[in-house]
Amino acid sequence: MKAQVLQLNPILIPSVNERLAMLYDVHRLFEIEDRQAWLDAHGAGIGAVITGGHTGVSTAMLQKMPALKVVAINGVGTDAVDLAYCRARGLPVTATLGALTEDVADLAIGLLIAACRNLCAGDRFVREGHWPAHPQPSAIPLARRFSGMRVGIVGMGRVGRAVAQRATAFGCTIGYTDLQRMDDVPHRFVPGLIDLAREVDALVLCAAADKAEGIVNAAVLDALGPRGFLVNVARGRLVDEAALSRVVAAGGIAGAALDVFVDEPNVPLELRESDRTTLQAHRASATWETRADMAEMVLDSLAQAFSGDRPAMSLTT
Secondary structure, three states, rough: OEEEEEEOOOOOOHHHHHHHHHHHEEEEEEEEEOHHHHHHHHHHHOOOOOOOOOOEEEEEHOOOOOOOOEEEOOOOOOOEEEEHHHHOOOOOOOOOOOOOOHHHHHHHHHHHHHHHOOHHHHHHHHHOHHHHHHHOHHHHHOOOOOOEEEEEEOOHHHHHHHHHHHHHOOOOOOEEEEEEOOOOEEEOOOOOHHHHHOOEEEEEEEEOOOOOOOEEEEHHHHHHHHOOOOEEEEHHHHHHHHHHHHHHHHHOOOOEEEEOOEOEOOOOOHHHHOOOOEEOOOOOOOOHHHHHHHHHHHHHHHHHOOOOOOOOOOOOO
16 A cells, blocks of 8 residues: 655656656645545545645644654745644654755846846836837946945855855855854855945845844845845845835835745735836746756655655754
């Protein structure tokens, strides 16, 4: 008899779905209409949960699955899972740490370049047919050079280091802030976020910071100033969106390039309508390569847990 797996989010790699179906009896909860009734009837037999970082899994749901051997997060966010509860229960919770690093860092640099060089506005100018009507060079405002900028990184973990590596290749100088100085990092450590914002041309948020909220507030944005750029590829709630909306509307910063938001998929109207913003729909890891790597790590976590081993990527056991 195949082990029972409950899947809370789709996996977009067809070959992985085929392997899951071959190895396990997979129940796609996101396709079930009365989920509560299904869990009441079948939860006791579930041996593994596959979920996403944003979706997580509630403690109430976990309590309906006494035979559970692993919660495999297809992502890096763990704040939507009660890790303390899982730890006390001896339940492994795994995440796909490391798989997203390169793509997230790529997008961070891409967003910053797009914001500095007004790439989205230029694209619209051409697509909407404005160029023939306004062929003069002054029709599009001059942009900001990215190469050589002073870049401040919030969170010098895997992604922060990858962003620093890429920015350094463009001749940028790097400063960073984190909970503590990193002895193996050659870049300048700035203890205070406001101080870092005041000293740089662009602030790039890379911190996991599952418990932090609104750390980029009005004071930080004021320190960043009217020539500064904000990039967020970390957590939406790290930014006070109300303050950011006001500052963007007033021209208090040069631009904001955002892949994550507080209440996804709902993005404040002020940010959506502003020419100073460059927006993505939480797509930093959305490449075939990264999603395949993530899915493979999920498969590994399931195989290890069902064989009685501690999953290599467990964060709780």
